[in-house]
Amino acid sequence: MGPERGNDEQWREKLTRDEYRVLRQGGTEAPWTGxxxxxxxxxxxxxxxxxxELFSSDTKFDSRCxxxxxxxxxxxxxxRLLSDDSLGMQRTEVRCANCDSHLGHVFYGEGWDNPDDAxxxxxxxxxxxxxxxxxA
Incomplete structure (x- = not known):
């Protein structure tokens, strides 16, 4: 079965208003509220x-962001990683490869102690x- 793209009406029925704003419209939740x-x-x-399945707790870390x-x-x-030049800066957007929902952004070269400094x-x-x- 191919990726679950869905149509706008189906996503509005499935997701809450806040989920839809972030996942389908590329919004961002306020920091420290998630x-x-x-x-x-x-x-x-x-x-x-x-x-x-997207991420494992084994790779989660406290970035204090x-x-x-x-x-x-x-x-x-x-x-999927996409170029994002919104907000007057160059960033890399992260999307679910299956349904194309917006997840967040990835940043490199900040000095993190992990294999890709990501x-x-x-x-x-x-x-x-x-x-x-x-x-537990």
Whole structure:
């Protein structure tokens, strides 16, 4: 089965107004307000729109930026990276490869101690945590 693109009406029915604003319209939740900013449980983070597995808690780290941060997705083909020059700056947008929902942005070269010196800065509202069975 191909990627779940859906139409606008279907997304409006499935998602809350805030989820739709971020996932389908490329919005951003306010810093420090998302449910996963300080989340420590082990598990897999899925796309809130389509359920695709995107990130592991094993790659989540505290970047103190106000949004959940990961140093890599589960696999490179789980996300799409797009050039974003909105807001007068050059950034790289992160989208779900399955349903094309906006997740956040990735930043490189900030001095993080991970293999790619990467920070995938992802909106909590774009994710759903599936805790590991042994997660406390």
């Amino acid at each position: 449910e996963y900013v300080d989340e420590k449980r082990r598990g897999v983070y899925r796309c809130r729109a389509c359920g695709s 106000g949004w959940p941060s990961f140093w890599t997705p589960l696999a490179g083909d789980r996300v 920070r995938f800065c992802i909106n909590s509202i774009s994710l759903t945590l599936e805790p590991a069975e042994d997660a």
